[in-house]
Amino acid sequence: MTSDGSSSPWGYGLSEAARSVWAKHERDSDGWLPLWRHMGDSAAVAERLWDEWVPRRVRELVADALPGGADDARALAVWLSATHDIGKATPAFACQVEGLAEHMRANGLDMPLQKQMADRSLAPHGLAGQRLLQQWLMERHGWPRGATAQFTIVAGGHHGVPPSDGDIHALKTHSSLLRDRGTADAWRAAQDELLDRAADLCGIRERLAGWQGAKLPQPVQVLLTALVIVADWIASNPDLFPYFPDGVAGDPERVDAAWHQLDLPRPWAPREPVEDTAALFAARFDLPAGAAVRPVQAAAVDLARSMATPGLMIIEAPMGEGKTEAALAVAEIFAARSGAGGCFFALPTMATGNAMFPRLLDWLGRLPDERAGTGAYSVFLAHSKAGLNKDFAGLAPRNRSRARTADVDRDGPDSGWRHRDDSGRASTELVAHHWLSGRKKGMLSSFVAGTIDQLLFAGLKSRHLALRHLAVAGKVVVIDEAHAYDTYMNSYLDLVLSWLGAYGVPVVVLSATLPAARRRELARSYAGAKNGAQGFAEVEAAGEYPLLTAVAPGQAPRLARPEASGRGTEVVVEPLADDLDVLADRLERDLADGGCALVVRNTVARVHETAAHLRARLGEDRVTVMHAQFLDPDRAENDAALLADFGPPGKSDGTARSHPGGGRVVVASQVVEQSLDVDFDLLVTDLAPVDLLLQRMGRLHRHPRGAGQSERPERLRTARCLVAGADWTAQPPEPVRGSATVYGRHSLLRCAAVLEPFLSGAGDAERTVALPDAISPLVQAAYGPDPVGPPQWKDVLEQALKSHDEKQAVQRDKAEAFLLRPVGADGRALVGWVEAGVGDADDSRAGKAQVRDTGESLEVLVVQRRADGALVTVPWLDGDRGGAELPTGAVPPPELARTVAACGLRLPYRLTVDPRVLDTAIAELEADRVQAWQAKESYWLAGELVLVLDEDGRARLAGFDLHYTRSDGLEVRSAD
Structure with a gap:
C-alpha cells in the first residue's frame, strides 16, 4: 500500500498521516486512491474543462463576480474542484473500508469502527467538506462566518443536493464525526495540510483576502457547483485515472492520457456573421430556388444585430413564415456576441423534437468551421427515445470505449450511468459524444434538440439540478410553439426564464398564436427585477402582427413591426352539424372531382369512429388514419407518407391528392397541428381553442397550386374550414364531451364566440377569415379579458370562466410544490436550494409528470x-x-x-x-x-x-x- 507522492507536487512532502487519507476504493479489487491524488486529478481536470470545454459566457459570468476577473475565476474553479472531497478526511467517511482505515490509524488518525458510528449519516462527506472549508477559511485566514457559505456550499452540494439549514445544524453538534476526540489535533493537522497544499498549488492563497468581500450571485454558485460535479465525475473514473497500486504515473502524463481518452469536443465559438441577411440565409438554409428572405426573418436579424446585449427575442408570425430559420440566424448572432457555446432547441413533443433534429443537423453542417482543428461538435437529441432515432443513432461516437464509472462515494447514491448501444455511421463533423450521452450529462452537449421538459426540469427542485443549469447557461435557448403550454407548465417556464435572464442566456421564443398577456409574462419573467415595470404595458398592448419583442438586461423592451410577407389565404368558415352522415354527404359532394380533405378530431376515439363511417361510405382505400396511438415506427412512417402525399409542391407529385373514385381523406387527431408541412384542399375540424384552430387552418391551401389555385378541383379552389364537434343549435354552442374533457369548456366557448360573426354569416363573403391578418385579433380577443359573443351567451361564458380560473389556480398551487425558488440576492448561499425536492428528474413517465400536469x-x-x-x-x-x-x-x-x-x-x-x-x-x-x-x-x-x-x-x-x-x-x- 504505497502512496508516497514523490512524483507529484500534490503528494511530495506531505506527512504520513495526510498521505494515508483515502478517497476512492474499488469493491472488487485492492485498488484505492489517496485523497491527495484525487485532489490533484480533480484540479487538473477542472483546468482542462475551464480552458477547453466551458463556454466563454460561463467563464465571464464567474469572472464578473470576482475582484480579479478572469484569473480569479479560473483559480476559484480549480481550487473548489481540488477541495470538494476534503470531507473524506474525516472518521465518518474513512471508517467505511476497514483495511484503509487501519492504515490511517497506524499513521495517527484514530477512528471507531464503522459499526460503532451509528450517527455517521449526519456527516456525508460533502457536508463535512463544507464545514471543514468554513473552519479553514475562518481560523487560518480570518474570514467572517457570513462570507464563507457562498464559497463552501460548492463542496456541500457536489453530490447534487446542497445541504439544508437543518443538515448544517445537526453536524455542528456532532464534531467527533469530523475529528476523532482522542486524536483531534492529528486530524485537524492532516485536514489543514491538505487544504494548505491545495491553496498553494491552485494559486489562491494570495487571492483569499480579496474574495472575502465578494458577493457571489447564486447563478455563479450554481455554475461552480456544476463544474465541480463534472470534474469529480471525470476524475473518479478509474479507466481515465487508474487507482493505486497501478496508477503511479506522474501528473502530466496521467492527465494528458486521461484527457486524450476522454476526447471532449470543444464548445461552439462562432464569429458573428458579417454578410447581409439574404446571403446569410442562402448560406445557412436549403431555400427553394428564387426564394427571398421574408420580412419577419430580415427584421429578426436586424433586431438581433441592433441589440447591444443579447437577451430575449419573441418572434410572432404566421405559420409557414420561416420562424425556425429566423431563430437559428438570430441564435448565431446572439451566440457570437454573448459567448454562448451551443444552442438548445426546445419543442413541445418528442415528435416535433424528432422533426427538428435533422433540420438542426443540416444547419450545423452549413455553419462556418470555426473549430480550427479542435474536433467535432457534440450533438444530442434530448428525449427518452433518442436512442431509437435514426438520425441520432447515425452520429456514432468517434471513441467507442466504454469508460467505467467508479465506486465513487460510499456515503452517496451510485452515480453511474449506462450507455445505449447505438450503431451507425461514423461522423467526423457531428458527434453524439460517448461521455455526453448519459441521462444527466446529455444536455451538456453543445447542440441539443429535445422536448420542452428538458428546459422545464431546470425549474424543478431535483438532484443534480446544477448540471441542468450549466447545460443551458452556456447556450442560446430557442423555445418553439410557446403558446402550447398550460398554466402548470408555464409556472415552470416563467421561473426558468427568470434564471436564464440572470445567467444572461440569450433566448428566442417562437409562436404563431401568442396571447398578448402571455407575451408580457414571458418578457417580464426573463427581465426579472432588473428591468422593473418600464415598457411592459406597451408589450401587452401591441396589436400588430407579425411582431417582434426584444428584452435586454437593464433595458426597456423594444418592439419591431415587420411587414407581412404578402402570403395569405382567405378561409371561409362554416359550422357543420356533428353528424357522421352529414360529414360523409359533404365530403362525397366536395371531393367528387378529386382533391383531398383533412378531418381533425380532438380525441382518438372520434378519429376511429369517423374513419370507420367514412370508409363505409367512401371506400376503404380513400381514408387514412393519423393519431398518436401508433407504434413509434408506424407513426414515423405515417408522417413520411403524409408528407409524400400531401407535402408542398416539389416534395410531392400530387398524384395521391386525387383518386379514381373521388378524393382522399385523412382523419387525424392533433398530431397534424404542428411541424408537418402538409397542404389540403378542404378542412373539417372539431371546435378547439382558437390558437389551435388557426394552426389547423394553416394546413389548408398552405401552398399555391397553380395560378389562383387552378390545379385544385374547381369546387375546392376556395379555402373552406368546416367546424364540427359542437351542437350549433344550442345558445351558446355545446362542445362534444370529449373536446370539453381535453380542452375545457371555457377555451372552446371563447373560440366559438370570436368566430360567431363568421359562423353565423349569410354567405361566403361574411364568413371569410383573412389569414394571417386575422390571427392576432382572434387570438387576443379569445384570450383577452373583454366579454365576447352574443349577450345571451354571457351567463354560460361567465360560469365557464369561473371553472377555468379555479382549475388554473389549482394548477399554479400544484406546480408550486416542487418549483425552484426565484434567484436569490447576491451572496446568499444555496443552502436548502432543492430541499423537499423530487429526487432525480428525467425523461421517465414519472419524471415528465413532474413538469406536465397530464396525470x-x-x-x-x-x-x-x-x-x-x-x-x-x-x-x-x-x-x-x-x-x-x-x-x-x-x-x-x-x-x-x-x-x-x-x-x-x-x-x-x-x-x-x-x-x-x-x-x-x-x-x-x-x-x-x-x-x-x-x-x-x-x-x-x-x-x-x-x-x-x-x-x-x-x-x-x-x-x-x-x-x-x-x-x-x-x-x-x-x-x-
Missing part, C-alpha cells in the same frame, strides 16, 4: 404471439425486423432487442385516468414479463412493460379489449 401515462412495448406460442416482433416492420422470433429464455441479441424497444406505444387516457385501472393494467403487464429480459445486461428491455398481442392484433388489459392494426393503430373498447 399518469403508461407506455408499453408491443410484440405478438404466434399460434405456436412463440413471441415475435410485429410482422409489418421493414426488412428482416418484422416477424422475427424472440428468445424467451435469454436476452435477445442487441439489434433484435432494439427493434422491440422501438415498438413503443403509449396507452390511452381511458386506461390511465382511473388509478385503480392503471394499477390493474400495470399488475397484469408485470405478471406477463419475460424474466430473462430483465437481466442486467438487457439494456433495451429490462424494466420495460411488454404488451403481447395475439395473431389478430388483439389483447385484453384491465377489463378493456385492445385491437391494434397497422392501418388504424390502437383501438380500445370496454370488455362487455
